[in-house]
Amino acid sequence: MVIIVWAILLVLITPLLRAIILRHKVNGESVPLSTPYKVTDLKRGVENLAKAVSFATVSYQEWEKTDLEVFRGFREFLKESYPLTFSKLTVLDAGELNILLYWEGENTTLLPALLMAHQDVVDAQDAKDWTYPPFASTVEQGYVWGRGSFDAKAQLIAIMESLEMLLAAHKRPQRSYYIAFGCDEEIRGSNGAQKIAQFFVAQNIRFAFVLDEGGVVADAFISALKEPVAVVGVAEKSNTNIVMTLAKEGGHSSNPQNPSAVALLSRAIWRLEKRKFKGELTQPIRELLTILGLNAPFLLSIPLLNLWLFKPLVAAIFSKNPATDALLRSTCAVTMVKGSSAANVIANKSEAVANVRLLPNRNQEVALKMVKRRVKNRAINYQLVQHAPPSRISSTESAEFSLIKEIINRVFPEALVSPYLMAGGTDAIWFEALCDNVFRFTPALMDSGELKRMHGKNERFSLANLERAISFYATLITQGSHH
């Protein structure tokens, strides 16, 4: 009996003590930070971002629909707007619509780094519902408005502005930098980032780090926390499409032989979707929870800093919201279901696409196995169509992660910095084979309302964020240089 009482006391007291000790340790350290690089001409940056938006560089699922002339015009606009960058840096060729630049650093024995963004945007549906036209050059209320103003032309223009500014001031980076802007990120195509990655593979070039678009400095990340959290994607969920086909003789709907192919496939789809895949706390999410725990109000920090005991509780809270639930598990959504094309025709076959988003370190065969196990129907034929490689988790123990963290701390001193798992895909996944430190981060302070405009209507990017984004890249590029 006494032992039981002691055991209960121990389980109650240990988490409390653990939280107190861990939080105490952290409060001791504080490193003085130097100021970030100062932006000299924000006005030019704002004008150029507004102009960049006016090029409707929309990528369509059917590549033939993509207007190549618009992409060519966009490239010309960049050349004219950034004459120093296009003359002093080496312009490389990795596919006609891609932009690839190289800036040789002071010390060529260091591995180069790669900064990325993408030129293409998603289409702007219901343009008439927008406050300002989606493809105009609107600057109003302290924002640049329009499709792509945030995703990802803000990043693209911030990189270009920082390069032009540094070149005008006769600066030179310590390590060499590659700059890559792919042309088809939004359709996960093969003409953009994949081609650029192939270029580097052929040249046998590896990188110290790769920095692409990704997590933002998230304001009100959790309501209990006063600091914004800069979330740096150190892995992403990779994307696999599986076409499921079920054939059964159809015919005229006046004499059906039910169940039809559509009904049989529908039952399979229901089995596939009705239960979630098993959850798992991956390393980036564990680290995120620890950082939140170290800074949240004390009561909240007890479960966050004691996952050994409270993991089921924390997971249950995450699972309530689809956005956070997706961080815990691989997911599957069935899309593009097909039957016959006439009201009185029973289809001879029915088809559906299972879009599977895998946690890191899982390949397409795993996805196929997971789907088959759920569906349990031997009559279905499965075909893997499009897939990204499995994503690997970049370590947060590296000097390169510390560098990115330090630059964020300098430009966003109010924010906490944490690793993160990206639920969506980025171009960066194609570079994991070329680099151990692949990061996905967009240097902009935003709340969730602002983030929803991305791919939605009234997308915009604030002038204050543009200034910090330019400063972020300039600070990063000049880090450690002597010029």
Ligand SMILES: [Zn+2]
């Ligand atoms: Zn994007």
